[in-house]
Amino acid sequence: MGQSSQEDIQKTYQQFASKDEPKRPVIMNCIKAFIIGGLICVIGQAIQNFYLYNFDFNEQTASDPTVATVILIAVLLTGFGVYDKFAQYAGAGTAVPVTGFANAMASAAIEHRTEGPVFGIGSNMFKLAGPVIVFGTTAAFIVALVKTIIIQLGG
Amino acid sequence: MLQGSQSWTFANSPVILSTGVVGGPFEAKGNLSRDFDHLFSDLWMSEASFEKAQTKLMEEAANASLAKINKKPEDMQFVLAGDLINQITATSFACRTLSIPYIGLFGACSTSMEGLALASFIVDNNGGNYVLTGTASHNAAVEKQFRYPTEYGAQKPPTAQWTATASGAAVVGKTGNGPMVTSATIGKVVDMGLKDPFNMGGAMAPAAADTIEAHFTDFNRDPSYYDYIVTGDLGSVGHPLMKELLQQRGVQVTDEQCIDCGLLIYNEDQKVQAGASGSGCSAAVVYGHLLNRMKKKEINKMLVVATGALLSPLSYQQKESIPCIAHAVSIERGDWE
Numbered sequence: 074m075g076q077s078s079q080e081d082i083q084k085t086y087q088q089f090a091s092k093d094e095p096k097r098p099v100i101m102n103c104i105k106a107f108i109i110g111g112l113i114c115v116i117g118q119a120i121q122n123f124y125l126y127n128f129d130f131n132e133q134t135a136s137d138p139t140v141a142t143v144i145l146i147a148v149l150l151t152g153f154g155v156y157d158k159f160a161q162y163a164g165a166g167t168a169v170p171v172t173g174f175a176n177a178m179a180s181a182a183i184e185h186r187t188e189g190p191v192f193g194i195g196s197n198m199f200k201l202a203g204p205v206i207v208f209g210t211t212a213a214f215i216v217a218l219v220k221t222i223i224i225q226l227g228g
Numbered sequence: 229m230l231q232g233s234q235s236w237t238f239a240n241s242p243v244i245l246s247t248g249v250v251g252g253p254f255e256a257k258g259n260l261s262r263d264f265d266h267l268f269s270d271l272w273m274s275e276a277s278f279e280k281a282q283t284k285l286m287e288e289a290a291n292a293s294l295a296k297i298n299k300k301p302e303d304m305q306f307v308l309a310g311d312l313i314n315q316i317t318a319t320s321f322a323c324r325t326l327s328i329p330y331i332g333l334f335g336a337c338s339t340s341m342e343g344l345a346l347a348s349f350i351v352d353n354n355g356g357n358y359v360l361t362g363t364a365s366h367n368a369a370v371e372k373q374f375r376y377p378t379e380y381g382a383q384k385p386p387t388a389q390w391t392a393t394a395s396g397a398a399v400v401g402k403t404g405n406g407p408m409v410t411s412a413t414i415g416k417v418v419d420m421g422l423k424d425p426f427n428m429g430g431a432m433a434p435a436a437a438d439t440i441e442a443h444f445t446d447f448n449r450d451p452s453y454y455d456y457i458v459t460g461d462l463g464s465v466g467h468p469l470m471k472e473l474l475q476q477r478g479v480q481v482t483d484e485q486c487i488d489c490g491l492l493i494y495n496e497d498q499k500v501q502a503g504a505s506g507s508g509c510s511a512a513v514v515y516g517h518l519l520n521r522m523k524k525k526e527i528n529k530m531l532v533v534a535t536g537a538l539l540s541p542l543s544y545q546q547k548e549s550i551p552c553i554a555h556a557v558s559i560e561r562g563d564w565e
Contacts, residue, residue, distance in 0.1 A: 080421075082420075083419075083420050083421035084421075086420040086421075086434060087420065087421060087422065089469075089472075090420070090422065090430045090433070090469055093465075093468065093469070094387060094427065094430060094465060095385075095386040095387060095465065095502075096386075097385050097386065098386075102383070151379045151381075152379075154379060156379060156381050157378070157379050157380060157381045157382075159381070160381025160382065160383060161381075161383055161384060161499070163381075163383075164383040165383075167381050168381060168382075168383075173381065176379070176380065176381045177380060179379070180376070180377040180378070180379035180380040180381070181377050181380070183377065183378075183379055184372055184377035184378060184379070184380075185377075187276065187277035187278070187279075200377075201376070201377070201380065
């Protein structure tokens with residue numbers, strides 16, 4: 074059997090297999106993500122207001138304790154084994170806010186606890202969150218560069 | 229004895245003298261909880277790591293199978309076992325405890341039948357009087373290696389399968405009271421170029437169909453010979469694909485005849501997407517549930533086809549496709565009482 078006929082067989086099967094493959098319910102997932110993600114933001118806003126009106130914070134400084142509180146809640150829910158079950162339903166709704174980032178780090182840290190604090194937690198904690206930092210920083214740098222050039226050119 | 233191109237006939241009919249089946253807390257809530265010898269109420273199983281818990285699963289299943297026939301590890305000539313974790317450490321550690329001459333196997337989720345086929349071959353050819361075989365998988369230990377951390381909130385697609393926390397072991401002997409292992413067909417590695425590790429059923433279905441077709445060709449047998457053709461584990465995505473592939477190739481199997489271990493072990497309310505997987509799943513379902521049914525004379529003959537996806541997280545990240553394999557073993561009730 075030649076190389077090309079083997080490829081044909083593979084292609085035929087791939088088409089055949091994808092015909093009945095259950096697809097991700099993308100539209101429903103988007104709606105759920107929109108609602109849950111929005112709810113998380115509403116909770117975040119409530120926490121920010123709490124800090125604004127009860128403590129000596131202004132609009133800008135209040136966001137720091139707010140993010141810290143939201144992260145704390147996400148990490149606790151991860152530890153109690155609730156977050157992943159909720160995320161199966163919410164999808165991007167729980168992944169995109171800062172809660173998703175907190176969950177990525179906490180879950181990896183918990184998972185690799187058995188390999189010790191240094192090689193386990195230390196080196197695996199950023200396993201999932203690391204790429205976000207790397208490409209987030211790179212993207213921010215490029216955007217800043219473009220912005221600077223445009224400003225310089227525009228006078 | 230070689231039969232056809234890739235099968236063995238076991239003329240001396242080795243017998244499955246005893247089996248041991250253990251599972252985890254999630255399996256305890258499933259459909260087949262009554263068919264387990266022991267169910268752990270905690271995923272950690274009083275161990276310090278999930279890997280150690282998997283070792284314990286293997287040990288407990290092996291010990292349960294030995295205890296039922298009043299045998300000790302030293303009565304066994306060999307143990308043939310394996311699992312899914314890197315370098316099959318969980319199995320090797322369990323065999324360190326058992327201290328039986330050990331042959332480690334890797335066939336991913338096909339290990340259960342790879343082990344039973346080889347154990348029967350050894351016994352059939354006078355290579356030993358008693359050979360132990362088995363495999364285990366632990367949800368958290370296996371998912372940790374192949375997928376994301378257990379608590380990570382990634383949304384799984386509907387084609388994904390859930391790694392079962394289970395182990396099954398069997399003692400194969402020369403003579404005695406038990407179901408007979410009559411033949412086996414060793415599968416080829418089949419790769420249809422699928423690359424999605426969240427659709428193992430779709431990737432493995434052609435391997436299962438290939439081995440089943442080869443089995444019927446080698447023995448010049450009609451599929452109606454068997455009450456059941458049991459696959460493990462194609463799930464709700466792969467199982468219909470396999471049936472369609474067999475129809476296309478002129479192997480006339482009926483819908484009632486084809487069952488899948490990955491679709492039997494859990495119930496409707498357990499949200500496991502396309503079904504169960506993991507090497508322990510087919511071992512536990514076959515050595516527990518299905519042999520219990522055979523004992524009750526509900527099944528006379530079955531062909532068990534265990535399927536394995538031979539990928540690693542590295543091969544997947546390097547954009548390699550998923551090679552798959554399936555091994556078939558024929559188990560018959562004979563005059564088992």
